[in-house]
Amino acid sequence: MRDVAGEAGGAVKVEAKGFRLYYGEFQALKGLDAAFPDKSITAIIGPSGCGKSTFLRSINRMNDLIEGVRVAGEIVYGGKNIYDPSVDLTWLRSRIGMVFQRPVAFPLSIYDNVACAPRVQGITKKSELDQIVERSLKGVGLWDDVKDDLRKPAGGLSLGNQQKLCIARAISTNPDVILLDEPASALDPMATLRLEDLMWELRENYCLVIVTHNMQQASRASDYTMFMLDGEIVEMGHTRQVFTNPRDPRTERYVTGKLV
Amino acid sequence: MPNPRRTFDRQLAKLDEDLLAMGREAEAMLGDALKALKERDAALADATIARDDVVDRYRYDIERRAMEIIATQQPAARDLRRVFAAIAIAADVERVGDYSVDICKTAKRLADKPLFKPLVDIPRMAGLVVQMLRDSLEGFVSRDLALIEKMIGDDDEVDHLYRYLHDELCDFMMKDPELVDQAVQLVLISRHLERIADHITNIGERVFYVETGELKELHQ
Numbered sequence: 001m002r003d004v005a006g007e008a009g010g011a012v013k014v015e016a017k018g019f020r021l022y023y024g025e026f027q028a029l030k031g032l033d034a035a036f037p038d039k040s041i042t043a044i045i046g047p048s049g050c051g052k053s054t055f056l057r058s059i060n061r062m063n064d065l066i067e068g069v070r071v072a073g074e075i076v077y078g079g080k081n082i083y084d085p086s087v088d089l090t091w092l093r094s095r096i097g098m099v100f101q102r103p104v105a106f107p108l109s110i111y112d113n114v115a116c117a118p119r120v121q122g123i124t125k126k127s128e129l130d131q132i133v134e135r136s137l138k139g140v141g142l143w144d145d146v147k148d149d150l151r152k153p154a155g156g157l158s159l160g161n162q163q164k165l166c167i168a169r170a171i172s173t174n175p176d177v178i179l180l181d182e183p184a185s186a187l188d189p190m191a192t193l194r195l196e197d198l199m200w201e202l203r204e205n206y207c208l209v210i211v212t213h214n215m216q217q218a219s220r221a222s223d224y225t226m227f228m229l230d231g232e233i234v235e236m237g238h239t240r241q242v243f244t245n246p247r248d249p250r251t252e253r254y255v256t257g258k259l260v
Numbered sequence: 261m262p263n264p265r266r267t268f269d270r271q272l273a274k275l276d277e278d279l280l281a282m283g284r285e286a287e288a289m290l291g292d293a294l295k296a297l298k299e300r301d302a303a304l305a306d307a308t309i310a311r312d313d314v315v316d317r318y319r320y321d322i323e324r325r326a327m328e329i330i331a332t333q334q335p336a337a338r339d340l341r342r343v344f345a346a347i348a349i350a351a352d353v354e355r356v357g358d359y360s361v362d363i364c365k366t367a368k369r370l371a372d373k374p375l376f377k378p379l380v381d382i383p384r385m386a387g388l389v390v391q392m393l394r395d396s397l398e399g400f401v402s403r404d405l406a407l408i409e410k411m412i413g414d415d416d417e418v419d420h421l422y423r424y425l426h427d428e429l430c431d432f433m434m435k436d437p438e439l440v441d442q443a444v445q446l447v448l449i450s451r452h453l454e455r456i457a458d459h460i461t462n463i464g465e466r467v468f469y470v471e472t473g474e475l476k477e478l479h480q
Contacts, residue, residue, distance in 0.1 A: 244336070
């Protein structure tokens with residue numbers, strides 16, 4: 001059994017420093033300070049509209065496309081503020097991958113779904129792509145299921161396996177950080193547990209940050225839990241502490257289901 | 261804002277009620293055990309021993325219900341500490357019943373002839389212990405740590421009385437070997453009362469943990 005109760009995490013991989021985000025006049029994130037360690041899972045929880053998905057998406061600049069978004073403060077990755085104009089977005093997103101609520105399998109073959117990002121990075125040699133596809137699919141435990149069907153459309157996979165494929169795609173570029181935005185919300189309970197199990201395996205090599213509405217999922221599948229409310233971080237701590245003995249009364253009300 | 265978890269809160273309230281009822285049952289057993297001792301009433305001692313089953317049933321009932329709450333409601337934070345505390349407290353209250361049975365058995369042995377001295381300190385100890393039990397359970401239900409602190413103070417006095425009684429009864433035994441049989445039984449009873457007080461102190465520690473999140477020994 002892996003040590004899920006022990007101290008988790010290595011050096012800090014990503015860090016938010018006084019990070020603020022505005023949708024036009026509305027301030028959605030109010031100066032967030034948070035560090036995400038390597039080889040650990042951090043769950044972000046909080047009621048709808050608290051800013052948790054906005055924050056997650058800020059970590060690989062997914063909010064850039066939304067009109068009227070302004071940011072201030074920093075999110076530091078690799079010693080650099082990722083909002084610095086010199087940062088190359090393709091590079092950033094290859095280092096910090098994202099997995100969404102519903103599996104977004106491209107209308108391509110299983111193979112091409114995984115090979116897509118490496119090709120964008122300029123890898124064209126077939127043997128090299130083959131290797132990446134195999135490594136990535138093995139990394140998510142999908143290889144044995146699909147190795148004979150690599151040319152079949154990805155849309156034919158079950159939703160649970162499509163979500164794993166999306167994670168395989170995210171790790172195809174060998175990232176440091178994987179962001180997961182409600183990754184199990186479209187999955188049935190068994191597929192959800194399998195996904196959580198996969199997260200624990202990925203944790204051996206990556207820094208994972210997951211946004212979830214499901215508190216049991218946060219308590220099962222994370223080392224650290226961050227509770228957000230109204231665009232602020234109320235509390236961040238070891239998951240076991242947050243769910244047995246939260247420090248802030250607002251966290252207490254939320255994890256006991258009394259804050260609606 | 262309406263409470264979104266009324267069913268859950270009702271389940272927690274029911275646990276509280278059952279703990280209080282269990283406490284009253286254990287308290288009555290202890291009271292009757294003392295009465296059987298004082299009045300040398302073997303029949304009352306037997307009737308009290310038979311009531312231990314009721315206390316035991318409460319314990320397993322509370323444990324089962326607490327498990328069901330954990331399985332079906334996934335309590336967290338203070339709620340979770342409270343449900344676990346209920347399980348631990350029920351186990352301690354059950355021990356109060358068990359020691360009351362032990363006191364009854366001793367009372368039966370002492371029932372056939374008059375005691376060599378009137379009982380003064382043992383009833384005083386028992387009175388303190390009963391009050392400690394009430395305070396600890398009331399403290400759990402009403403979230404009142406002041407009651408727990410008061411209870412810890414009473415435990416000091418119980419310990420003091422136990423040491424005093426122990427020394428006094430040893431003195432009697434050394435002076436008159438004829439008294440050894442009765443005196444040993446009385447030492448045992450005071451020891452049982454002292455152990456009951458320790459279990460009640462454990463209850464206080466649980467209450468303290470539920471309310472503060474800190475698990476510590478309140479008393480050595």
